[in-house]
Amino acid sequence: MKFRVLVVNPGSTSTKLAVFEEESLAHSTTLRHDAATLQQFPNIWNQYDFRLAMLLEWVRNTGGTLDAVISLGGLLKPLPGGTYAVDSRMLADARANLQGEHASNLGCALADAAARQFGCRAYVADPVSVDEFEPLARYSGHPLIRRNSLSHSLNIHAAAARAASQLNIPLSATSFIVAHLGGGISIAPVRGGRIIDINDASSDGPFSPERTGGLPLQQFITLCFSGKYSEHDMRKLVMGNGGLLAYLGTHSARDVEERINAGDASAREIYEAMAYQISKELGAMSTVLEGRVDAIIITGGLASSLRLVEWIRSRVSFIAPVLVFPGEDEMRTLALAALHILHGQGTVLQY
Numbered sequence: 001m002k003f004r005v006l007v008v009n010p011g012s013t014s015t016k017l018a019v020f021e022e023e024s025l026a027h028s029t030t031l032r033h034d035a036a037t038l039q040q041f042p043n044i045w046n047q048y049d050f051r052l053a054m055l056l057e058w059v060r061n062t063g064g065t066l067d068a069v070i071s072l073g074g075l076l077k078p079l080p081g082g083t084y085a086v087d088s089r090m091l092a093d094a095r096a097n098l099q100g101e102h103a104s105n106l107g108c109a110l111a112d113a114a115a116r117q118f119g120c121r122a123y124v125a126d127p128v129s130v131d132e133f134e135p136l137a138r139y140s141g142h143p144l145i146r147r148n149s150l151s152h153s154l155n156i157h158a159a160a161a162r163a164a165s166q167l168n169i170p171l172s173a174t175s176f177i178v179a180h181l182g183g184g185i186s187i188a189p190v191r192g193g194r195i196i197d198i199n200d201a202s203s204d205g206p207f208s209p210e211r212t213g214g215l216p217l218q219q220f221i222t223l224c225f226s227g228k229y230s231e232h233d234m235r236k237l238v239m240g241n242g243g244l245l246a247y248l249g250t251h252s253a254r255d256v257e258e259r260i261n262a263g264d265a266s267a268r269e270i271y272e273a274m275a276y277q278i279s280k281e282l283g284a285m286s287t288v289l290e291g292r293v294d295a296i297i298i299t300g301g302l303a304s305s306l307r308l309v310e311w312i313r314s315r316v317s318f319i320a321p322v323l324v325f326p327g328e329d330e331m332r333t334l335a336l337a338a339l340h341i342l343h344g345q346g347t348v349l350q351y
Contacts (some may be wrong), residue, residue, distance in 0.1 A: 003342045007334045008071040010106045015051050019062050020335040027062045044101050052113055066118040070338040071107030073127020075099035081130045082349045083337045086112045086122040090351040125337035126154040137197040151198045152180040155328040159299040160190045163323055175289045181302035184208050187281045189288040197288050202239050206277035209251035212242030253305050275311035282316045293320035
């Protein structure tokens with residue numbers, strides 16, 4: 001029997017949709033939501049009905065039935081990696097923005113509504129809140145602040161599995177460092193397929209195209225109490241208006257590279273500084289694995305930048321071989337997770 005799966009991936013300004021017939025992509029689209037339209041909605045959850053209507057119209061136009069709907073999971077409660085059935089507790093936590101407000105929180109609700117329309121089950125896989133930390137990784141430096149595991153876990157797990165297959169090593173026996181390089185940057189030591197530590201891509205680690213990463217705290221505190229910025233301003237400064245965007249006025253790596261090629265020395269130094277910080281984080285995570293690293297894996301959208309990758313490779317290749325898997329292929333990874341369940345090859349976890 002061939003199964004048909006709808007994949008839902010909500011982002012800040014778009015909703016990606018795909019229908020897979022078994023492992024073959026049958027239909028896909030990216031529903032763009034322009035800034036003027038989104039400004040009508042005070043928060044993410046006010047966008048729900050608008051996004052759902054567009055989603056259902058597109059799915060109906062693809063024709064046919066659905067056997068499952070699966071979505072990118074959001075900032076839910078801390079969970080081990082795996083595929084989870086959407087239930088009322090998950091939906092309540094997503095609507096409460098349990099660990100922060102993000103478009104990915106809409107995913108489980110959109111998947112649930114679509115599944116109800118088509119008489120099938122809804123799932124999420126490897127949500128942003130996957131937590132496989134070992135105890136020492138949780139300490140921050142003060143008991144009032146706890147290090148949380150929020151990351152690009154879906155792509156990190158998929159990249160580790162791909163590397164294990166390529167190197168012909170059982171995933172359970174591997175020790176990798178995986179760097180997901182995108183709008184946010186997550187760098188994780190992955191032992192036996194588990195993400196045992198990671199920088200919080202929303203507030204720690206290297207700066208990225210639109211995020212500051214970790215900042216010098218004393219200067220940051222001074223800015224917070226300067227009277228010039230609201231709490232909302234400071235949160236946006238760190239996540240959305242930081243990184244390359246703050247330095248160069250663009251979050252497009254392609255634009256930055258064009259400026260470098262045109263001889264812009266400042267753009268080159270800032271872009272190389274991002275590679276420098278990524279390399280430092282990779283080196284730090286190698287200590288978590290006690291220097292026993294089978295490979296460093298660079299993945300995500302920025303892995304397509306040959307210049308950036310080579311700057312990183314030149315600094316970290318002494319630690320382990322560097323594998324590069326450009327892009328993230330989240331839609332196919334999610335579809336495969338649902339198909340494993342439908343074919344009885346995986347376990348459905350309960351939230």
